[in-house]
Amino acid sequence: MEEQQFQQNRNNSIDLEEDLDKILQFLAREQPLQSCNPAMTTIEASQHYMMSSGCLWSLPRDLPPPPLFSKSSSPALPSSAHAVSALRGEFLEPIVSDLSATSRTEDLHQQEMYLDYPRSTVTFQQMLHSAENERELLSHFPQMEESDHANQVEFISASARFNSPGISLAADLFHRENSQNGAGSGSLLTSIFSEFHPEIGSAIVSPTTNSSFSSSVTDEAHVDEECSHIMASAGATGNTVAVGSKRKATAMASTEDFTNTTNENKSQEDLTNTTHEKKSKPAAKKGKKRIREPRYAIQTRSDKDILEDGYKWRKYGQKAVKNSPHPRSYYRCTYAKCLVKKMVERSSKDPGLVVTTYEGVHIHPSPAAVRNSIDTQLISRSMYSYFPSPVKMFNAPRSNLELAAHMIKGQQHHIPQLDRGLLEDILPSGIRM
DNA sequence: CGTGTTTGACCAGCGC
């Protein structure tokens, strides 16, 4: 029974083992990624590609994010969106259930980007029995095959509303599309490793950059007011929500701080400052204007206040939030010298929503990722081992999307074994058949 | 005893 469904699902999805290379080439051609974190494990990398190529979270360090998921933008990359949905269907949907998120992110250029990211509530089980829903869904989007990106946005959104997996449908679309296009020439992996590991990557594929970013993304995309409010308050003492030219100016400083000196310098500073004399801080610190790390919020629906995101946190404060019955909790990463912080609070308007605001960049892989990497290495030739076995490079930038992936991954308790027993591993015991 | 949480005090930034 399970084996049957497993096969059925496989048939309805991209076979990553066979197709991933093609997919990545496809994505590289369509939407080259400018950043990738070499500290990622293979799993993280997979999710990175999956999510970033969906342009939901991709925040390249050196380039503004492409204007995807903005209805005002010219139709762009519908095919990669399909491909990504396919990947997402393969990687995430079986794992994630009942997770909806309206996500707001900011790139290092401080251009705000609001993303309506209604994670579908599709479970793996539902995905297996969704043909009817898909047909119904399709009937509402007769133009889906016209490569209209706005349609894709609507489609995914509607997928959630219909409680139907547009994901596997998108996989089919991608299959058709990809079979027509054939494999591309650029390898995303090659370019990535050329950048971070020249000894691995050979020829650098110079991808064309998408420079058509429009700052009007915010206006067009759906903005969750609550999240916006929280982010605004979160950045009240920093620059993160500044608008206009001032934002531009401060963005550069922020970027520099972020990429170069942040962690070590600040940790030293913190160590010396916090040992004694809380009341009279050293003049050096007093005179310095605090530079905030970039922040970004992830909004999820959950009963639990604390969502597992793969890292260990220590709570260091809690404050009552103005006009909200729910307090805000402050957490700090417990890893030595890692200065990443996060704030967690519930939406005042919708108590079911948990808004987690992250600040900073981890200087270490997540404990969960380390654990997973052990499993990863054991799964030869599985889709998780497509990428070279976990490559670590500390201090590499960690993307926002990766944290989102972590958060989503947190819904699973352990790494699924792909080679066999997929269902047993990825389905919560409650919905197994 | 080590680790993590609670909680009141304190500080810095901002707006008026």
Add this chain to the structure above:
DNA sequence: GCGCTGGTCAAACACG
């Protein structure tokens, strides 16, 4: 300058 507010500190406490 002053008050408000978000953010942080660190002693006290809880827990395994």
